[in-house]
Amino acid sequence: MNPEQQMEQRGRSQWSITVFEEEYFQGKSCQFTMECQNILDRDFRKIRSIKVENGPWVGYEYPEFQGQQFVLEKGDYPCYHAWSGNSSYRTEHLLSFRPIQCAKHSDSKVSLYECEDFQGRKFELCDDYPSLQAMGWCSKEVPSIKVNSGAWVAYQYPGYRGYQYILERDRREGEFRNYNEFGTQAHTNQIQSIRRIQH
Amino acid sequence: MNPEQQMEQRGRSQWSITVFEEEYFQGKSCQFTMECQNILDRDFRKIRSIKVENGPWVGYEYPEFQGQQFVLEKGDYPCYHAWSGNSSYRTEHLLSFRPIQCAKHSDSKVSLYECEDFQGRKFELCDDYPSLQAMGWCSKEVPSIKVNSGAWVAYQYPGYRGYQYILERDRREGEFRNYNEFGTQAHTNQIQSIRRIQH
Numbered sequence: 037m038n039p040e041q042q043m044e045q046r047g048r049s050q051w052s053i054t055v056f057e058e059e060y061f062q063g064k065s066c067q068f069t070m071e072c073q074n075i076l077d078r079d080f081r082k083i084r085s086i087k088v089e090n091g092p093w094v095g096y097e098y099p100e101f102q103g104q105q106f107v108l109e110k111g112d113y114p115c116y117h118a119w120s121g122n123s124s125y126r127t128e129h130l131l132s133f134r135p136i137q138c139a140k141h142s143d144s145k146v147s148l149y150e151c152e153d154f155q156g157r158k159f160e161l162c163d164d165y166p167s168l169q170a171m172g173w174c175s176k177e178v179p180s181i182k183v184n185s186g187a188w189v190a191y192q193y194p195g196y197r198g199y200q201y202i203l204e205r206d207r208r209e210g211e212f213r214n215y216n217e218f219g220t221q222a223h224t225n226q227i228q229s230i231r232r233i234q235h
Numbered sequence: 236m237n238p239e240q241q242m243e244q245r246g247r248s249q250w251s252i253t254v255f256e257e258e259y260f261q262g263k264s265c266q267f268t269m270e271c272q273n274i275l276d277r278d279f280r281k282i283r284s285i286k287v288e289n290g291p292w293v294g295y296e297y298p299e300f301q302g303q304q305f306v307l308e309k310g311d312y313p314c315y316h317a318w319s320g321n322s323s324y325r326t327e328h329l330l331s332f333r334p335i336q337c338a339k340h341s342d343s344k345v346s347l348y349e350c351e352d353f354q355g356r357k358f359e360l361c362d363d364y365p366s367l368q369a370m371g372w373c374s375k376e377v378p379s380i381k382v383n384s385g386a387w388v389a390y391q392y393p394g395y396r397g398y399q400y401i402l403e404r405d406r407r408e409g410e411f412r413n414y415n416e417f418g419t420q421a422h423t424n425q426i427q428s429i430r431r432i433q434h
Contacts, residue, residue, distance in 0.1 A: 088393070108393075166433065167290070167309040168310070169310045194308045194312070229310075
């Protein structure tokens with residue numbers, strides 16, 4: 037498929053996600069093309085598997101987009117472990133989700149800052165970095181982040197593992213002044229890898 | 236840091252990894268600059284945390300580079316969950332490891348094939364893909380893979396999650412004819428994301 041065909045396909049496609057009450061796409065299911073604030077309101081007890089027909093989406097541990105965050109790109113997620121990537125804090129909940137509107141591969145820029153409130157030295161990135169330390173960032177922590185364009189996902193550990201923080205230009209005007217603003221579950225500013233979220 | 240400085244830094248650096256018997260870099264430790272076939276031979280009972288001073292490395296579940304594979308890029312891994320990314324099959328072992336020699340960001344190419352033994356339609360990649368399906372690959376499986384240059388890591392699930400398969404030009408001449416050749420722990424050809432491994 038050439039880039040033009042891909043663009044055409046993207047133009048046609050809407051966001052679409054199907055959630056299932058049981059693992060491996062079994063049991064009760066429901067397809068969504070827009071955000072869901074609380075899956076419990078749809079008489080689901082739990083989400084145990086997911087098919088993303090068109091993404092990207094972000095899933096949240098709790099209703100109303102609270103708690104742990106999980107980036108959900110197109111593909112099959114047959115069980116909780118497929119989207120969590122963080123097993124030390126096993127909640128196994130995913131109760132709300134929404135499309136990521138501003139994901140746009142061709143134009144993504146983010147600035148990392150050495151201190152909170154965008155103070156200290158600044159590092160500008162336009163690419164994916166599985167190891168910020170290999171790239172020259174001297175710490176395992178990132179105190180504040182400004183998203184200039186696009187949508188990004190930052191991770192606690194190298195190689196895109198551990199807690200995920202979805203950072204979008206369209207939310208908070210792209211400004212994340214300290215780790216409390218990364219997400220409601222964040223209790224450290226430890227970030228060791230970061231990548232763009234693509235359509 | 237500009238690209239020249241980065242290159243210079245890379246030129247100076249050797250592979251280096253420090254393993255610890257306890258979580259959070261506690262207890263007995265040992266630094267390596269070359270491969271380790273079996274950490275038990277060094278009177279370690281287990282590896283519970285890792286600092287990669289210079290990478291990339293690949294860790295294995297069992298001695299002599301057998302079992303589950305874990306890509307280890309520069310950074311801190313305070314516990315098992317930091318490198319596993321796959322919690323459904325909890326082994327918590329990492330008993331051997333080696334440097335990835337052919338990781339080279341500027342020149343990485345891989346071909347995915349629709350069927351085993353490099354048959355069927357071919358897809359050539361030079362970039363990272365968090366979702367192969369979003370890129371146009373119609374299946375959640377990749378039956379065979381040829382690495383033309385560099386080193387890659389393929390993952391079971393989208394977004395770089397689940398089982399990891401390290402695929403290098405320098406091993407098997409880059410030829411992986413079926414899922415048995417992806418790794419000793421592979422029992423399916425399910426691959427939904429792939430990325431380059433960088434220095």
